[in-house]
Amino acid sequence: MSDPATPDEQQRVALAVSTVIFALRPHPTTRRLAVHLPLVRRIRAPHQGRWALPGGPLGASEGLGAAASRTLGETTRLRPRYLEQLYAFGGPDRAPSAAERTVSIVYWAMVRPEEADAGVAGVNVQWFLADELPELAFDHNLIVEYALWRLRNKLEYSRIAAAFLGETFTLAELRGVHEAVLQRPLDPANFRRQMEASGRLVPTDEFRTGGRHRPARLFRHDESIHLADNGPLTRA
Missing domain, CATH: 3.90.79.10 (Nucleoside Triphosphate Pyrophosphohydrolase)
Structure with missing residues (x-):
């Protein structure tokens, strides 16, 4: 040895x-x-x-x-x-x-x-x-x-897109995040259906105004769904 x-x-x-x-x-x-x-x-x-x-x-x-x-x-x-x-x-x-x-x-x-x-x-x-x-x-x-x-x-299964956005956002703004990350255009109607069915979004009573289009409803992410996958571990 x-x-x-x-x-x-x-x-x-x-x-x-x-x-x-x-x-x-x-x-x-x-x-x-x-x-x-x-x-x-x-x-x-x-x-x-x-x-x-x-x-x-x-x-x-x-x-x-x-x-x-x-x-x-x-x-x-x-x-x-x-x-x-x-x-x-x-x-x-x-x-x-x-x-x-x-x-x-x-x-x-x-x-x-x-x-x-x-x-x-x-x-x-x-x-x-x-x-x-x-x-x-x-x-x-x-x-x-x-x-x-x-x-x-x-991006496909979590609310990680929230980290790129403000506290509230329109579906068009959220779609823009997905398109930038995935590097491909997404159909607006299909994206809306997918996001509404995901259960990750909470509609608010506020609207985004001031653009050329009609006011768009603002959403926020469901904060009960954790942004990070740390489970019971602390940030430290």
Whole structure:
């Protein structure tokens, strides 16, 4: 039997937290709403100069959700109303050195346009089209691809679209969210029937006025249906 590895021979494992933040913003060419996310330019090796998801190492005395909120605020100043744990990425080839392995706990969230505008943007923080990303640091392209897949699937059965909207909205505004996320037009009549049959919407007595069309009824999402899939777990 071989001797156990000494501490120097053992692979070091680092734990990090990253966050995928989605927002609906106008496409730079078509001006239609499209899914965007903020990225941070790395200023040190490895992958110096490449864009990456906001994130950083986990503090010794903080929870995962708290670390995600902290690193996101430090890099982008974004403060989403909730963070939902997305997935853990820990492939052995994620780190540049075989002597160190990095496991990333990835969170995700959606923010409204006004919340996105409150974030910082500049030389080292910019918004990108989620479907037209450059080559990112580490495996962050794969992480974004997975987050988009989850978003598009979850849109079909949850009230996650509420995170992109105000407290109340018209069915046309809700359909616009679905069309932007799914990247295809939806028939208004069919969409209305599906949403009314879903049980996720609550009609209000208010109407949106001021446009060229007749006033449109405002709806809100049923808040008894949780936005995040955290079950009995707390945000921490």
